[in-house]
Amino acid sequence: MVNIISDVCKYIIIILVVWYTVGAFTALQKRDREELKWIYYRQNALIFLLHGTGYLVIVLNEKSLEMVIFYVAQVIFFSVYLLLYRSIYKKSSMILLNHMMFFLALGFIMLGRLSYEKVTRQFVFACIAAIVTLVVPQMFAKLKAARLWAMIMGIIGLLALAAVLVVGQVEYGAKLSIQLPGGFSLQPSEFVKISFVLLIAVLFRERTDLKRVIFATGVAGIHVIVLVLSKDLGAALIYSMAYLFMLYVASKKPLYLAGGFGLGACAAVAAYFLFSHVQTRVEAWLNPWPIFSGKGNQIGNSLFGIATGGWMGQGLYQGYPKLTPVVESDFIFSAISEEMGAIVALCVILICLSCLIMFITVSIDLYIPFYKLTGLGLAVVYGTQVFLIIGGDIKMIPSTGVTLPFVSYGGSSVLATFILFGIIQELYIKRHNEEDRIERKKRKQEAASLARERAQAAKKAGGEATAK
Amino acid sequence: MVRYVFVGLFVCLAGYFAYFVSFGSSEVIKNPLNNRVKNMANIVVRGEIRDRNGVTIAHTETGEDGKEVRVYDFGSVFAHPVGYMSKGLTGIESLANLDLLSSHVGFIERLVNEVMERKNLGDNVYTTMDAGLQEFCYQALNGQKGAIVVNDPKTGEILAMVSTPGFDPNNLDAEWDSLTSEDNQDGNLLNRVTQGQYPPGSTFKILTALEYMREYPDTYQDFSYECDGVMEYGDLVLACHEGHAHGTVDFKGALAQSCNGAFATMGLSLDKEKWAQMCEDFGFNQELPVDLLYKQSSFVINNESTDWDVMQSAIGQGETMESPLHNLMITSTVANNGTMMVPYIIDHTENADGEVVSKNTPMEYRKPMTVEEAEILKEDMISVVAEGSGYRAASQYAQVAGKTGSAQYNSTGGMHAWFTGFAPAEDPEIAVTVIVEGGGSGGEVAAPIAGSIFDYYFGR
């Protein structure tokens, strides 16, 4: 009986996700708040249905009361967070808020199926992150304070990265995290991504002369070198991309972009020859099968999962995603594809894309350079990260060991992504305020000119009257 | 600008992913390292393999203790094409592994199975092979080392595929050690049809003749050669089969009599690069569109080749190597008006209730020769059987076209006996390639086997 229900749920999940994806793209074309509101409510309902369907299967298979309680806790969390956020930030993007919830819910389903321990930890992380980030947009409300924050954060960030290099622990050939008391480990590069973008935005906010570019490149270079020395190459790539695009947008000189990419390509080749763990990843990417029992195991199993799942997926609990090592964080995408189907996985790519398009649209419309650069930088960080993780999971590019924002298991990643989305939300509010202000100005001008015309008309009429 | 870069990247990502799931995944699924498919056997009873008429070739029996045994109804007759699944996966058991372990039974039935805690029945795979023909071919070889492969030249469907000595897949576990021991020189596990590498001998002369026709389109019909049984070219000496003197032979007669001297002479007048290129068009030194494990054929002629190399290659000796299946593909190209079809062995898959789940259709592979060229070669091959070395392949039910071959494989005069041909010549329904290892003369040993196959097929 359980299998039959699981199977039916598989198709329900596919329908819900496809419906949600269509909604995400319709929302991109709409700017009317009333219309968006309707999409928002529908998307909201779809998320709760998706989450409920997923957990129905999980509860049926796990047959544990704990899962039921855990499901209820998640529903409460989602509801409370949505209500709180909507009442605090009335002008925030409801669609973006939905996307956050969608990815979280999808992650909770997949992680819940994979490991009760991990999903409950992830849930706790998400709750903490949600509370912490309720205040993030406020920090950015005042421009001056924001810049100051950015400077301070940027410097702390760089120090934290350096700390990892010195005391960090080695995981899968790279130094990524610092062990904290209480069994927690912190992965600073997740947060420094954001502080790095802020720092560069401060540096480029008004000047992009050669002196400033050299200085900023130096700052960026130090970040990247520290990351490369920690062997966190995925992050190094993300930082470099963010810097190059920010430099290009600030200076409007394509030469910088071209030069940067040229340099980046050289650096990549150099990294290949310098680091043995880069070589093994490239080797596993080129042909994982001869080294399947060793270094090709992860990517090989990922491909087996995606291939066996096919378009419709095996259904939750019907596949074998646990055969892939570290499936919860680095290979969550292939687990989704294996059990929920490639259609759902493809929708995940598309929803990530729709988020990215929203990020870029929001920032490009902004007038204040600091905000604009911050938004763009974060968009590039998000886009590059999603591309690296999914591209790595499907063997399009060598895997770099980054996380899929909101979906992958990992406290640092969840918190950092909450902050990232929080900042974008504030920028969205800013844009609306700017628009409102422009609108108000326009209206004022129109009113003034109307009054002037009227006065002139009245004067004329009065003159005519006296002439008579 | 930033937007376009990232939209572009994501479109590539989605496109690559969709491509992988649609087209790249089937090969990955079949990878023997894929332990996911193995696990599917926990919820599905492996489906049956059946012949084109529905005759069961392999099925799974579940004992009272719930233990499953794979039973091969024809024993060693289908050993190589159907393969086995207890010591790794080979043959159709490997190609259709996922299909056999997938269940497409109806919703109600699954519901019932679920309640009764029974496994679902896997899908049944229908091969293109014909059990009757396969058994006949198996017996025709009569225990000799060799291989027979039969197909429909118009579609590429494999109708029979026999390689002997083989093995009984029902006793594979017990016999495994002796089959794989170093003392065993018989190569029982080798599918000679696809993995065997033999000098094609005179069967290759079809291609030499074709290249000669192409290079001398106006004069090839005037070709004439005086055969006294031994060709002397400078210091080089090349004998005809058993030193037989063929007298004056023209282009058609050279093929019909399989005169080595005549073909070596033709070979010496060919452009080496063009000749090598044509052989590659026919699949030599190339990957072939074959799903089963196979070996590539080789043809080595280039500008550095000596006259001796050329003379040897012209008669299918020297470094030329070919599998029986590839030989059949070339023969079928002549039969099919110059179009080479992709050979295939799985026709379709049905669920346990008999509804078709997936179906393979014939696919054209290449057109390495024109309709006219095929027509001329077909005429020549008809005369090989009608009045030449292949007369023993003639059938009382249909006109046969073909080519014999006696390929030397060692310096002491050991020869593999070949015959490759098709019938009915005017509208071919089947093409047959027979090889008997160390059998001697193709015309005497292989041609009669082919003839009996034609008689069986058209006479039953």
Ligand SMILES: [Zn+2]
């Ligand atoms: Zn002769």
